[in-house]
Amino acid sequence: MPTFDAGGIDRWDQDVAALAGSLVHEVKNPLSTLNISAQLLLEEAGEPTTPREQRTVRRLQVMREEIARIEQIVSSFLQYVRLQSVEGRPLDLNALLSRLLSDNAERHERRKLRVHFQAEEELPPVAADEVLLRQAFLNLLQNAEQAMPEGGELIVRTLQREREAGPELQVEVIDTGVGIPAEQLEKVFRPYFSSKREGTGLGLPTVLRIVKLHGGNVRVESEAGQGSRFIVTLPPFPAGSDSSGSGAK
Numbered sequence: 001m002p003t004f005d006a007g008g009i010d011r012w013d014q015d016v017a018a019l020a021g022s023l024v025h026e027v028k029n030p031l032s033t034l035n036i037s038a039q040l041l042l043e044e045a046g047e048p049t050t051p052r053e054q055r056t057v058r059r060l061q062v063m064r065e066e067i068a069r070i071e072q073i074v075s076s077f078l079q080y081v082r083l084q085s086v087e088g089r090p091l092d093l094n095a096l097l098s099r100l101l102s103d104n105a106e107r108h109e110r111r112k113l114r115v116h117f118q119a120e121e122e123l124p125p126v127a128a129d130e131v132l133l134r135q136a137f138l139n140l141l142q143n144a145e146q147a148m149p150e151g152g153e154l155i156v157r158t159l160q161r162e163r164e165a166g167p168e169l170q171v172e173v174i175d176t177g178v179g180i181p182a183e184q185l186e187k188v189f190r191p192y193f194s195s196k197r198e199g200t201g202l203g204l205p206t207v208l209r210i211v212k213l214h215g216g217n218v219r220v221e222s223e224a225g226q227g228s229r230f231i232v233t234l235p236p237f238p239a240g241s242d243s244s245g246s247g248a249k
């Protein structure tokens, strides 16, 4: 008789990711309907004159803001659970980081951040998924920026280090912001830990997940009131390998 031993399959991670993905899509459709309805009601309300109309408009605006917030929460959740594997291609970290900084330069200037990029010359390539790695560094830059509401120094450094296990690439994102209290250091990489009113608490877990999928690691050093340093290490692209994706898993 045909039999099937279900004990032999272990795809919990993929199943949860797939379930989460369909949940997110199911939630997104009614959300966008709500958003459009609120928008139309706002347009119909026009310029409020009576206090009652002003209250109505204000409430509709709150609804739209909260809808946007739910959309942000479900999107970052989906992005996090979807991270299952990466296909590594050789990538120039200095080029990636310098593009990322110049894409954000205008906002950095507006927010009074003095940005320094200290790029090690002759940095070997990493085996990376560029889109994911860009996202990881963007999350670190956003945190640094949010830690310096009054402005400050933002330093991004790349370097190559020799380790027993072989060479290693390192990227540091350093800020002179609020810092992290010692008792919170071990919590910041956990999903949904956030000290911000509008935080998702998924920025650093996403960073860690992406970097680990690249075979690397993330460390943090911080002093409350002084600033923080996030250190990302990544293995170099395997010597003698071609660019056909040597799958860093």
Ligand SMILES: Nc1ncnc2c1ncn2[C@@H]1O[C@H](COP(=O)(O)OP(=O)(O)O)[C@@H](O)[C@H]1O
Residues within 6 Å of the ligand: 139, 143, 144, 147, 175, 177, 178, 179, 180, 188, 193, 194, 195, 196, 198, 199, 200, 201, 202, 203, 204, 205, 227, 228
């Ligand atoms: N550069 C930083 N300076 C100070 N605190 C930080 C920094 N980066 C992260 N944190 C702390 O770690 C928490 C988690 O960060 P993250 O996962 O990106 O979530 P979020 O930014 O949405 O709060 C932040 O709320 C903050 O308390």
Ligand SMILES: [Mg+2]
Residues within 6 Å of the ligand: 139, 142, 143, 202, 203, 204
């Ligand atoms: Mg964040």
